[in-house]
Amino acid sequence: MPDWLLSVPAFIVAIGLLVAVHEYGHFWVARRMGVRVLRYSIGFGAKLWGRTSSRSGTEYWLSAIPLGGYVKMLDEREGPVPDADKPYAFNRQSVGKRMAIVAAGPAVNFAFAIVAYWLVFMLGVAGIKPVIGDVPEDTRAAAAGLSEGQHIVAVAGRETPTWQDLRLTLIEQALAGGEVPLSVTDGEGGDAREVRLDMTGVSADPERLFGELGLAPYRPDGTPVIAEALSGEPADAAGLRAGDKVLAAGGEPMRDPQALVDWVKAHPGETVSLRIRRDGREREVRVSLDAMTVDGERVGRLGAQLGIDSDEWAALQTERRLGPLAAVPAALEQTWSVSALTVRLMGRMLVGDVSWKNISGPIQIANYAGKTASVGLEAFIGFLALVSVSLAVLNLLPVPVLDGGHLLYYAIELVRGRPLSEEAQAMGQQLGMVALLLLMSLAFYNDILRLLS
Known part of the structure; x- marks a missing residue:
């Protein structure tokens, strides 16, 4: 199924709901403050559907452009208001x-x-445990004594049960700067010890922070699996389907999904051979990769969402x-x-x-x-x-x-x-x-x- 078939309705539901909630706040308090509400609209532009309350006279609209909404209140600045209705006008209310x-x-x-x-x-809340991957030399993480396989269980006394919690907490600490205490263990359930990570002058930009620190999630080996071959993309055209395990690409063994991604990027526009396992049997599949330009560099594209076949990866998953x-x-x-x-x-x-x-x-x-x-x-x-x-x-x-x-x-x-x-x-x-x-x-x-x- 193309991504947009789910993204568009999910977006409309999300924005429609959140705008309705936001505008209802204005609507509800205005009514409680004695202000007459003329219209409560979800969306802008032409009316797609509407009704008028027989009791209050308020119009309830569903409008054509689902990127916002509004509450229209009685207001002398927007048109003439009869003397009898002026006490109910927004502009006549106190500042409070x-x-x-x-x-x-x-x-x-x-x-x-x-x-x-x-x-x-x-x-x-599902997530990945905050286990550290390879720590490059000459990085702040290495200087703090962090190494691959360690668990960061808390930052500045705040627990980090998932990698997402760790990410948000470190972004907050980057904004403050200075040395930050981390509680780490050498394995799950081990004794925690404290190390200090120097974040003085580090960028708080989420796109740059973890590269500057030298921190990345732990990536155990695991065979990459096709989770979905996107319609009309090279993977789909080659007959790849969900559940296919990619054992090798161009004769090179694939140790994890990132290895496959890197290999595909390095072969833009080429017709390549993938060795897969399907239903317990191995076979060779020829795939004509697409080529696209990213940041001025020509890279290959397979057009598939990838998963992983690994017990170790499953052990990294957690839920709060x-x-x-x-x-x-x-x-x-x-x-x-x-x-x-x-x-x-x-x-x-x-x-x-x-x-x-x-x-x-x-x-x-x-x-x-x-x-x-x-x-x-x-x-x-x-x-x-x-x-x-x-x-x-x-x-x-x-x-x-x-x-x-x-x-x-x-x-x-x-x-x-x-x-x-x-x-x-x-x-x-x-x-x-x-x-x-x-x-x-x-x-x-x-x-x-x-x-x-």
Whole structure:
């Protein structure tokens, strides 16, 4: 099945749900504050479906462009309002009420993330144990005394049950800098000892951090297995199918999936021979590899998703599952950690310490949505939690046209005792729109580059 057949509906479900949650925050608080809501729309543009409440008169819309949504409230700035209805207009409310209505959207996104992480921890978080792979000489990891096969069980006193936990924690520590204590064992269940990893001046960029430290996950030997031959790609055209074990390529034994990936990349556009095992029998398969350009280099492409056949790999898999009560503080901590890390990484982007290539747009989000949906329910819920946090943080930025920009205007109004002039607010909105368009353009540019590579 082509990836987009899952990515597109998963993306629509994810964005639709998260936008609905965000806008419902504005909607619910506005109603509680006595403001009349004229329309609650999921999506922008033309109405695809809608109904009007006979009791409140609110229109509920499902609109054509599924990249956002809005709540339209009664407001004298947007049109004439009858005298009898003026007490229900948004602009007639106190500054405190207006701030509460605006802040409710991001607040509900944070609440959604907490609930989502709570569900994930109860369903079970699958991952790979934080076992270190080969440690190159003259790296910070080597200087700390780390070596292949060791388990990093905690960083600065914070447990790291999976490689993903280790990754997020080290990114946080890179932002702080300095020496970081690691608790390591020489094998699972062994006695822990402390080593100190020097992270002074190391890049916090997720794309560069682990290379600079000299850390990578442990990769045991294991025969690469075709998990899926993508439709229309060289693997599919050659007759490869799910479950085929790739024993050798061009006569060279393949010790693990990465070895096969590296070998394929080194033979762009060539017709090669793969030795596979299928249903207990070995055979040779001829494959005409595609060629593509990545970072200016011509590389080969097989067009298959790979798995691995290895008991040792299976032993590296782990799962963290918590009860309903224990999952509550874990969900709160995870939401806080992801939120704080997002803010700090954004700050580092502004000063150039973190690459702008880390910004993703709708195409990459759809890609992640499809991949997590294909893995399972808990992975997709975890993805929703992460995007919900990102949506909340982004909306709280003090940029006009975003919720944070409106909150900034209201904060100035509180200090001055009167609002900014309409001209100043309009100019701020225009600047905010330009900034948002530039950010969206950058996100699309990054997405396209990822597609081409």
